[in-house]
Amino acid sequence: ENIFDRSRMAPKTPIKNEPIDLSKQKGCTPERNPITPVKIIDRPQPDPWTPTANLKILVSAASPDMRDREKKKELFRPIENSEQSDTPDSIQYDIVDDGTVDEFEKQRPSRKQKSLGLLCQKFLARYPNYPLSTEKTTISLDEVASILGVERRRIYDIVNVLESLHLVSRVAKNQYCWHGRHHLSQTLKMLQEAGEMQYGELMTSQHKEQDLECKFGERKKETIPDSQDRPLLDFSEPDCISASANSRKDKSLRIMSQKFVMLFLVSKTKIVTLDIAAKILIEETQDTVDHSKFKTKVRRLYDIANVLTSLGLIKKVHVTEERGRKPAFKWIGPVEFPEKTDELRGHSPTSDPLPGTQRGACVQYQTSATGKQRFTCHTSFNSTQPCEANRRKVSSEPNSPRQERQDENCSKMINLATVCRQKREEDTGSAKNSNITLPFSLLPVPGDSDFCVNPLPQAVFPVVQADVPNFSLPVGISNQASHPSTPAASETENGKSTLVPNQPFLCFPSSSLFMLCRGLQENNLSEPLPTAGDLGNRSAEAQAAIPPTVCQKRSSHRWSLPSAPVDDEAPAAKKQTLEHSDLPLSLVVAKKPSESPKAESSSGSECSAAVHLETNRLDLSSPAAPEAANKESTKPLAYQEQEKQSQNKDPDEPPTENEHISKENANQHFQPQYLYVQPTAGLSSFNFLFSANQAPGAISLAANQLPSLSVPCVMVPSAALTPFPVVCSPSFTNPLSPVPDGSFSAVASTNFNMSSLASTTPVFISTTAVVTPKVSPASSVDSQQPAHPALHLSPVLTRSCSAVKLDSPVSMGHPVTLLKLQQPSSAPLTPKSIRPAHHEAFFKTPGSLGDPVAWKKNEGNQTRSASSVQRRLEISSTSPD
């Protein structure tokens, strides 16, 4: 067979190709077209391997690469298999490989088959998008190169780009540490901020491109002016430190990659043409170097673009301008970053950021101090990675304050440009460093530690149901502090009922519901969702301490206020938020009181989310308790947070771990919480309530792609709601035990997409009952996490999730039961708020939710299943719009 191929092989490359080919073939080959028939040659070389061996040998001698070939052969296949297929693509490949392996086609690897993009996909396929925090995956360059059948040089191209986005970090020579996408949103956010600073103005203008160029030029000048000095500074200054550091390395690919990404993030259109990017990226705009330099830059941009494309962040498009059609790339990744803080690990603020910095990267300053409030929260890296310390270059200064600021950096960058003009050479030198700086936040931000509250201006947060679970409390307190509202809420309690306090349910005045969510964007979907599990893991790690961790889920949550009227603030805020949010949907969350994260942490049994919820309830139960909890209060906080900010960090939720729940359950009752989703645009008629309590799993989206959620919920026609303040109560299910019986009663899990929800009907989801028949047999809880990818919520994912939701129509998978509403006896809440009485019953199984079916965007209409739930929906919804 091989031989066969060979013949085809082109004489030139054949040599290497062969080995390579093989490997690749497997993976890729068939995929697209077989197009290139074979070019071939006649080279009779018989088999690829053996016969040719001689040649190979020679070749190998020539190129070091060869050494690995052999191995490669062996390895080939394995590659893909190794892990889960992350992307469909990868999968495809695999399939292809397997299936067809015919050599024919493959044979000659066409150029496409050898493309960096493809290679990158294969590379990415080897690692999970959201690796468990616990596991650290190290990547050996040699190994990967051999496995993938390529020269190391190519791996560097990939890794450098990935490193710029923090998907990997260099641990040591030949060793990289795989982080996956956990930090991606954070990184992007940082880049966005940095980009705004640097290029912001430019891009903002729609002009984008051309304008950009122009502006760019101008801008430099302008901005720089002050900076002008800087250029000098750059050199001179230590800050530049980086400069010192800069090695050539810093210079290019990594930095270029970051800058390139920044351009997208800053661009309104999200489309960046290559030439513009090249111009901007060339520090100097000037032509000086130009042409050749430009060409080189473009080449590199292609390299970067290929990797980014493989990551699903951009796609190639063409822009036709006056001059004609120009190659360009469109950003298809997440646009907003809610922030999340992922994980920070708690510890570290202490950890110095410093260490991290390394390679080119520079540290970022965290907070930008600048106007924005946001802080980047942690740098995830640091905490996570120890590795970094090693990196070769460290940016020099550890903490130098100077660097801190991005401003400086930015300025530097700018300066650079100027400088560059002045000097090219330098680039390499000093300036670069500065440039580099971007993205990383190594530092833990001190202040922000837990969460940042940033209000994002942008703010649209996708709602994520998933988030719910997240809300964690833990930090909440702090949050509270941060949020005025919280306190307020509590206060309000008195009179108001405030949901906050512990209610299991919130009452929503009919009309006023609020949401939590934020809009999604289309893209979000694309991303794989983080599974709850991931979150959980993280959280777990973080443990209570980190509470904030998950929180981020970008989703913003809001509380629903019991009665809108009641709280001034809250309602108002909510409303605002709603407005702000782009999102069509607004969700209201009933409060989630989480109690204390602590508890959770301690308890740790079940899903965190569930736990939280429960806790919350508890709180609710005692209306009085407000104080009890500050913790609890936190909950509210969470909601608040969400307002715009994405940042919620609720500490606890993340902990998806089942354990917690269980314990809690045992301990406490749960109060069900719900999220209410206002019908907004997409939703139009439906109102959803999600129970906060749910296990994370429940909410969780299907892991990766799935848009659908499964959540136990109840749908209520809006109309109905109106009259009633309360929607559901978690009736009695046992919390712990998954109650099958409950199936009905309790909840059905539902899958739905928000979008689908057209109907007016409000939906409630209660966490409580959740037990799904399906659900796990055992307590669903456990099962959930582990199994479902869905569980993981990565912030990003979350978004996506949310997004998804929107899109997807609601479907109800499972039978839903109506919930009983209980009002908590005690619940002070008042009419509005509804309390679930106890909740233990609630849910247990988040996971159970069963299947989350993924719905695709089908329009809402589709409801697939006929589960009882749906029926209800139908019924209830009877008249949607």
Next chain:
DNA sequence: CACTCCCGCCAATTA
């Protein structure tokens, strides 16, 4: 022919 971008030389950095 233009667009892509693979390939790998070879210098800068590291070990």
Next chain:
DNA sequence: TAATTGGCGGGAGTG
């Protein structure tokens, strides 16, 4: 000094 990284640009493959 050897090995690792990675800038860089020739020039091939594609359409």
